[in-house]
Amino acid sequence: xxxxxxxxxxxxxxxxxxxxxxxxxxxxxxxxxxxxxxxxxxxxxxxxxxxxxxxxxxxxxxxxxxxxxxxxxxxxxxxxxxxxxxxxxxxxxxxxxxxxxxxxxxxxxxxxxxxxxxxxxxxxxxxxxxxxxxxxxxxxxxxxxxxxxxxxxxxxxxxxxxx
Amino acid sequence: xxxxxxxxxxxxxxxxxxxxxxxxxxxxxxxxxxxxxxxxxxxxxxxxxxxxxxxxxxxxxxxxxxxxxxxxxxxxxxxxxxxxxxxxxxxxxxxxxxxxxxxxxxxxxxxxxxxxxxxxxxxxxxxxxxxxxxxxxxxxxxxxxxxxxxxxxxxxxxxxxxx
Numbered sequence: 293x294x295x296x297x298x299x300x301x302x303x304x305x306x307x308x309x310x311x312x313x314x315x316x317x318x319x320x321x322x323x324x325x326x327x328x329x330x331x332x333x334x335x336x337x338x339x340x341x342x343x344x345x346x347x348x349x350x351x352x353x354x355x356x357x358x359x360x361x362x363x364x365x366x367x368x369x370x371x372x373x374x375x376x377x378x379x380x381x382x383x384x385x386x387x388x389x390x391x392x393x394x395x396x397x398x399x400x401x402x403x404x405x406x407x408x409x410x411x412x413x414x415x416x417x418x419x420x421x422x423x424x425x426x427x428x429x430x431x432x433x434x435x436x437x438x439x440x441x442x443x444x445x446x447x448x449x450x451x452x453x454x455x
Numbered sequence: 456x457x458x459x460x461x462x463x464x465x466x467x468x469x470x471x472x473x474x475x476x477x478x479x480x481x482x483x484x485x486x487x488x489x490x491x492x493x494x495x496x497x498x499x500x501x502x503x504x505x506x507x508x509x510x511x512x513x514x515x516x517x518x519x520x521x522x523x524x525x526x527x528x529x530x531x532x533x534x535x536x537x538x539x540x541x542x543x544x545x546x547x548x549x550x551x552x553x554x555x556x557x558x559x560x561x562x563x564x565x566x567x568x569x570x571x572x573x574x575x576x577x578x579x580x581x582x583x584x585x586x587x588x589x590x591x592x593x594x595x596x597x598x599x600x601x602x603x604x605x606x607x608x609x610x611x612x613x614x615x616x617x618x
Binding site: 318341346413415 | 461502
């Protein structure tokens with residue numbers, strides 16, 4: 293299988309300049325505002341995006357440490373396989389967040405619910421469509437007894453490489 | 456901004472050997488089974504994944520045509536900015552699907568609800584957690600009058616490069 297090359301389409305701006313103390317996932321990022329600065333070369337791709345309340349962001353975990361196949365995630369004290377977690381130190385360090393879109397001004401999108409490090413390279417923006425993306429998952433594995441603590445849990449530097 | 460290099464972690468197998476006639480999105484793929492063939496080098500990363508009913512797959516649209524910033528998507532007759540659509544011909548051709556996990560046997564995962572081309576390179580597997588990933592989006596833009604037709608709509612080759 294051949295390698296895959298992506299080129300950032302923009303930058304995510306947020307109040308978080310280091311991993312330590314960051315919220316994890318949407319429940320921890322309620323009300324947190326940020327912006328997407330899209331490269332003007334892609335401006336035409338934003339046509340009609342203002343009609344959506346929520347966007348899916350895919351981005352590069354550019355500060356992630358070298359991949360580990362087993363990790364102790366922020367929400368637990370026990371190790372789990374990396375693909376059973378959302379930890380950044382993944383074989384392909386790609387992050388996914390769903391954010392609320394507040395406004396669009398040219399190539400600048402104001403967003404809310406941002407659990408992303410400032411300066412993160414943006415790989416893709418997709419419209420969030422509940423009929424495609426919202427699923428009534430009945431089994432959430434080890435998260436079942438831990439997910440309630442998400443909003444109160446903060447990140448540390450365990451998955452980050454030194455700056 | 457520097458380029459991002461990913462390496463496929465496995466292959467997605469499905470009944471669909473060409474884009475023409477494929478279902479689009481989860482509503483069109485109900486009951487469709489497939490498999491994930493994970494590269495055995497990453498086997499340890501699957502520990503505890505069997506506890507989840509749904510997985511998020513990120514994959515390379517390896518057959519996607521050169522990116523277009525404006526596209527006429529399968530569900531509409533009018534053009535939209537690529538970031539307001541889920542079309543494959545994106546600046547970074549990365550796809551996202553949420554599938555049901557049926558079983559895990561070593562590095563082979565049997566999945567259901569597959570709207571992915573056979574042979575697609577897999578980039579990442581994440582556990583689907585409704586508290587993180589399910590959002591009550593109140594505005595879905597141009598999809599509002601079109602999304603009901605998703606299950607009946609099939610793909611064609613408009614976003615594919617010749618084989």
